[in-house]
Amino acid sequence: MLVLFCLYLCILMMLAWLGRRRATSKTPHDFYLAGGKLGFLVLICTLFATQYSGNTFMGFPGKAYRMGYAYMMSVTFMMCIVTFYLLYAPALRARAVLRGYVTPCDWIHDRYRNRGLTSVCAVLMCIAMLNYLLAQLLAMGNAVEGLTGRPGSFAVGVLFLSVVIVLYETVGGMRAVAWTDTLQGIMMFVAVLILGGYLLTQHEELALLPARILELEPDKVRPPELKVCVKWLSFLCLAGLGGAMYPQGIQRIFAAKSTRVLRWSLGAMVLLPLLTVFFAYFMGIMAIEQFPGLGKAQSDQVMTRMLDLISSQGPVLYLGVTLLLLGALAAMMSTADSVLLSLSSIVIQDIFVKTIGYSASDEKLLKLGKISSWVLMGIVVVVALQLQGITLFRLLVIKFDLLVQVAPAFILGLYLPRLGAGTALVGIAAGCAVAVTGFALDPKWAWVHPGTVGLAVNLFICVVGSFWFPSESFEQKP
Amino acid sequence: MEQNPTHFLKLRHWLLLLGLVVLSVPWYWPDDKVEPFVLGMPSWAAFSFGISILFSITTALLIISRWKDGDDEC
16 A cells, blocks of 8 residues: 555656646746646546545545434535536636636636735635645644554654645646646546445345444434534535635636536536445445444544455455545545645735735746745644644634635626625625634524524625625726 | 526526425434335435435536537637
8 A cells, every 4th residue: 555655656746747848838827727728537537636635535434424324415515516616607717718817816806906805805715725735734644644553654744745745736736736636536436436336236235224223323314303404504505605615626617628628527526426425425324333332533434444344355345445545645635735736826826916016927926836835835734743633623614614705705796796895895804703703602502604694694795785885887997 | 599608597497406405405304204214225315315316417417508618718
């Protein structure tokens, strides 16, 4: 396994070198969006790798184990992200090609011509991405520790893999990132096909599964209570829309070779959770019968335990399990590299250039972007090493509550010509205030997430404000 | 009337998708009804999964059939 992983790292560096050779110009558009030339296979794999982190395959089974059959709702969650893309992707894609957008805030800046709004949106996106990057590094460290079996290897794993990620990201840009995503996506897909095929051969055993779990833990077979259902609908809204606001996802919409490639990729993406998330979910359900009575920390390891069981049943299954484990570690790396590339583009293009007003040639901005990648990764590595072993679940949860507050300004800006920057800013401020207050108070009686309430307030302000305080139509601005 | 390629979904399509998402969460299912078991799942989970399949296929079909290509190759 370790040998295969080292081979994978060598291939990553080769792809970075190839990505550098394929660069047609030293412009932000070429470096951050691969010149807008991503074809169907690369686009769908990079969308897949960006949306599905290692947590999908290693963390979801643990949650299914604890929650039982009710975690079925996770299958819809991944589909909702793609559906929320449809709220803005067609209109924004057409505009992005016409105006040469590189970052999501290029649209905000072009639409509202307001430095304050652009910087607030950029900062909210950066907070969410730093949070996400930190989660990937912590997961990578834990995975390396699990793989080597040495307690001290967390720090070495985080440091070494972070350097590898920044190296190939700064050398090859979006091309290197997208190609490595393709490699990772193919590995995961083959692994899920092999292991999913194995599950299908066990259909007679699986038919008896609910009856057995009903005897062991009946609550895990019964339908969820109303409060859980309402909270889940709130989560679908919050995380679905928040997931569709991830800058690295939006940049892939800009980077598609054509609308045809983009719509076929999104059409396929919405079907993938039926195979991938359902597989992760069902592994967790099977573990309830195989390993009953596990605590919270142990239940997070159920996927590894299930894979251990399966891998001993033949060479093909061993190959599937190896590919899945390798793919899960690669998924953490590919999510981290996509986030880092997007983060550095926003820091340079939106914060340095648009907000501070720094002016330089494209070549110099690219150099600054690469330096910022090293600096940002360095900061996150230091934080990850400090936080080793501490549960950050609550800190990680708030990223969607804040990121989703960008959505009204971002999406309604396309459809409400009279929505002004001031109204959008007030909406974001109110939404964030509600989300943070709700998050801090954490009322146990609440049936919906604080971010969802904040989003509703934000939306109300934007819609009503565009009628009561209309701004000059953006279509009339130069 | 010519379809606007950037507004390819009408209100009825959005309502259909919203309805499927709301149905995919089993808030309406009786508390104690878990049988019959279907495909290794209690009936409510199998129904929820069926709705999820319908939701994903409907969304995919809408994307493929209604979103028209623009002349936008980079």
